[in-house]
Amino acid sequence: xxxxxxxxxxxxxxxxxxxxxxxxxxxxxxxxxxxxxxxxxxxxxxxxxxxxxxxxxxxxxxxxxxxxxxxxxxxxxxxxxxxxxxxxxxxxxxxxxxxxxxxxxxxxxxxxxxxxxxxxxxxxxxxxxxxxxxxxxxxxxxxxxxxxxxxxxxxxxxxxxxxxxxxxxxxxxxxxxxxxxxxxxxxx
Amino acid sequence: xxxxxxxxxxxxxxxxxxxxxxxxxxxxxxxxxxxxxxxxxxxxxxxxxxxxxxxxxxxxxxxxxxxxxxxxxxxxxxxxxxxxxxxxxxxxxxxxxxxxxxxxxxxxxxxxxxxxxxxxxxxxxxxxxxxxxxxxxxxxxxxxxxxxxxxxxxxxxxxxxxxxxxxxxxxxxxxxxxxxxxxxxxxxxxxxxxxxxxxxxxxxxxxxxx
Numbered sequence: 001x002x003x004x005x006x007x008x009x010x011x012x013x014x015x016x017x018x019x020x021x022x023x024x025x026x027x028x029x030x031x032x033x034x035x036x037x038x039x040x041x042x043x044x045x046x047x048x049x050x051x052x053x054x055x056x057x058x059x060x061x062x063x064x065x066x067x068x069x070x071x072x073x074x075x076x077x078x079x080x081x082x083x084x085x086x087x088x089x090x091x092x093x094x095x096x097x098x099x100x101x102x103x104x105x106x107x108x109x110x111x112x113x114x115x116x117x118x119x120x121x122x123x124x125x126x127x128x129x130x131x132x133x134x135x136x137x138x139x140x141x142x143x144x145x146x147x148x149x150x151x152x153x154x155x156x157x158x159x160x161x162x163x164x165x166x167x168x169x170x171x172x173x174x175x176x177x178x179x180x181x182x183x184x185x186x187x188x
Numbered sequence: 189x190x191x192x193x194x195x196x197x198x199x200x201x202x203x204x205x206x207x208x209x210x211x212x213x214x215x216x217x218x219x220x221x222x223x224x225x226x227x228x229x230x231x232x233x234x235x236x237x238x239x240x241x242x243x244x245x246x247x248x249x250x251x252x253x254x255x256x257x258x259x260x261x262x263x264x265x266x267x268x269x270x271x272x273x274x275x276x277x278x279x280x281x282x283x284x285x286x287x288x289x290x291x292x293x294x295x296x297x298x299x300x301x302x303x304x305x306x307x308x309x310x311x312x313x314x315x316x317x318x319x320x321x322x323x324x325x326x327x328x329x330x331x332x333x334x335x336x337x338x339x340x341x342x343x344x345x346x347x348x349x350x351x352x353x354x355x356x357x358x359x360x361x362x363x364x365x366x367x368x369x370x371x372x373x374x375x376x377x378x379x380x381x382x383x384x385x386x387x388x389x390x391x392x393x394x395x396x397x398x
Contacts, residue, residue: 017291024292025198027354057287062192069357072365084356091194096287099193103284122277129236129281136240 009111016102020095029083032090039094043101050100054093062092123178131174189254189340189366190242190279190297193290196347197354204295211303212276215269234262234385235274241381242278243286254369257336260329261382263306264313265389271310275302296343305336309382322383329382330375337370338363 066085238258263271276298282288309332316324345359
């Protein structure tokens with residue numbers, strides 16, 4: 001499915017919100033397994049890509065939390081049942097998979113088009129995050145090129161002051177430019 | 189300290205959304221009208237900075253992760269309403285594009301990390317700033333971090349009380365796992381980050397004197 005009309009995007013987003021709230025109510029493993037199978041079937045196009053994304057962004061944290069909690073409780077006394085922890089991880093993964101799959105099928109900015117203020121804020125923040133990430137990467141590369149060895153924590157902390165000044169100045173200038181450009185195009 | 193999607197049932201997430209929605213409306217109307225043109229670049233920069241700061245997360249037992257928030261500075265420079273909107277935006281972007289936190293738990297996370305924490309930071313700063321601005325900023329950020337962490341651990345504890353099958357970790361484990369790093373390390377780092385950012389902003393004159 002390609003880009004869709006704003007109203008259709010909005011309807012899909014509303015359906016997605018209802019769906020993930022419903023998915024967040026599931027606790028039993030059979031119900032979660034059935035919902036996972038249905039989600040995989042429904043979003044089969046590009047499912048591998050989204051599963052990989054879930055495996056990279058969501059599963060490590062959820063699994064890490066579940067394992068750490070289970071080990072903690074096990075060290076404190078009796079080993080707790082595994083099923084709720086598995087359900088927790090599956091539920092988190094399922095909601096993330098549904099979210100990523102739906103968001104790939106809607107154009108968020110087009111859906112937000114009737115709300116210029118929200119669009120402006122969203123674009124501003126996304127642009128800032130992008131600029132900031134670039135600056136941090138460039139600063140890290142610059143630091144590495146100036147040192148004969150791999151930068152240590154102390155080197156990073158020492159250079160962070162200067163980097164933050166540059167970062168805030170550039171970031172504010174960038175935000176002002178984007179804000180002005182969007183306002184001149186009718187975004188309030 | 190985000191609560192991830194799937195860790196809280198709709199019995200908690202829906203009321204949290206209902207509580208947060210009017211507050212979002214009020215905070216946006218009050219702080220992001222046409223008069224906000226001048227402050228918007230700085231707010232956008234600090235929001236992006238908070239986003240980057242919050243991206244570095246360490247999973248801890250008890251249902252969440254440890255990280256800085258970086259929004260106390262917004263409450264101190266502007267007011268808790270600005271911090272609430274900006275933190276909510278950070279949480280929304282993280283939920284939609286990076287799989288951190290989540291949409292169903294957005295109300296809970298925003299109220300805890302965006303309103304209660306920065307609210308405490310702002311109150312603390314306002315009460316102490318006559319003594320020392322830097323000290324007040326540090327203590328405000330430290331207090332804000334503790335309040336936000338406690339709020340999140342209380343919600344997770346409540347979820348366990350409501351349904352252990354849903355959230356299998358009891359409050360005692362969650363609170364210990366969250367509060368110990370927060371009290372000993374994260375609160376201090378958040379305080380230092382806030383003081384440093386405040387000084388830098390004053391130095392480069394991005395924010396005028398109070």
